[in-house]
Amino acid sequence: MPRVALIVNPFASAVDEHRIKFVEEALARAADVATHLTERRGHATELARLVSDDVDAIFVYSGDGGFNEVVNGLGPDAPPLGCIPGGGTSVFPRGLGISRDPVTATEQLVEAFDQRRTRRISIGRVNGRRFLFNAGLLFDAELVRRIEAQRSHAGRPGDVAFAATLLKFIAEQRGRFDPVLEIDGVGRAAFVLVANADPYTFLGSIAVHVAPEATHEAGLYAIAPTRVRPRHIPQMCRYVVTGRRRPRSVLAVQDVDRLEVRCDRPLPLQVDGEDLGDVESAVFEAERKALSVLV
Structure with a gap:
């Protein structure tokens, strides 16, 4: 009988004992299951290395x-x-067409495992850290940091708190973001958002389209406003909600394997919603067809 590993973050917002048991029972219909619960940051990486050769x-x-x-x-x-x-947003599986509901998603993935239905996708990497769907310098990284600071035992704050944090951050800057970094071969910009999938993220049920052309099979896509003023914000909002009519003040890079950025000062960096601290430079790279996923 096939063997599978189940790695669970018991602290994620949509994870509880009842749902873990359901997932285990559903997987057990198709394979022998070994469940591993994460205990700390970075533990899932260790567990993946430990089990990957045996399942x-x-x-x-x-x-x-x-x-x-x-x-x-x-x-x-x-x-x-x-x-x-199992999270509040779960951008990666939703972007692959997996149901947002954990029960429905489990049934869908068990069927994919039974039928050997997989998809080979590309992933990104920045300064050695892989990412599945997005990475950013300054703007979204600062938001990630502020949201993380509001985390409680119940997990990260929800979409209302995120929207409030976003508005507060823009207000603090008075809607102005000046150039603070240099993208090699592209130019100076106020911040940079890098995607290897679309949507970039979700705000509730609303998809955010930073790079609507991006696909899981291609390289990296990026947008970088040269500067932002209050008059640009409505244009930017329309673009990320609709994915159409990118403002002229926004630089764009499409389907590249490497992107190098130098910062005027240390700036916050995030990947897949995780704060990686401040950096003075960032090298974004594409790993094409690096990962097999069940869909």
């Missing part, structure tokens, strides 16, 4: 942070990955 698939029941940790522990010959949404 036919790895299932992860977590939020995007857990998915990111697992993919950072997988080698080139790793078994297929099945991501069950």
Whole structure:
């Protein structure tokens, strides 16, 4: 009988004992299941390295942070990955067409495992850290940091808190963001958002389209406003909601394998919603067809 590993973040917002048991029972219909609960930051990476050579698939029941940790522990010959949404947003599985509901998603992924239905996708990497769908310098990284600071025992704040944090951040800057970094071969910009999938993220049920052309099979896509003033904000909002009519003040890079950025001062960096601290430079790279996922 096939063997699978189930890596669970028990602290994720949509994870509880009842749902873990359901996931285990659903997987047990198709394979022998070994469940591993994460205990600390980085633990999922360690677990992925430990189990990847001994199983036919790895299932992860977590939020995007857990998915990111697992993919950072997988080698080139790793078994297929099945991501069950257990976070408040769960951008990665939703972007692959997996149901947002953990129960429905589990049934969908068990069927994919039974039928060996996989998809080979590209992933990103910045300064050695892999990412599954997005990475950013300054703007979204600052938001991630502020949201993380509001985390409680119940998990990260929800969409209302995120919107309030966003508005407060823009208000503090008076809607003005000046150039503070240089993208090699592209130019100076106020911040940079890098995607290897669309949507970039979700705000509730609303998809945010930073790079609507991006696909999981291609390289990296990026947008970088040269500068932002209050009059630009409505244009930017329309663009990220509709994915159409990118403002002229926004630089764009499409389907590249490498992007180098130098900062005027240390700036916050995030990947898949995880704060990586401040950096003075960032090298974004694409790993094409690096990961097999169940869909």
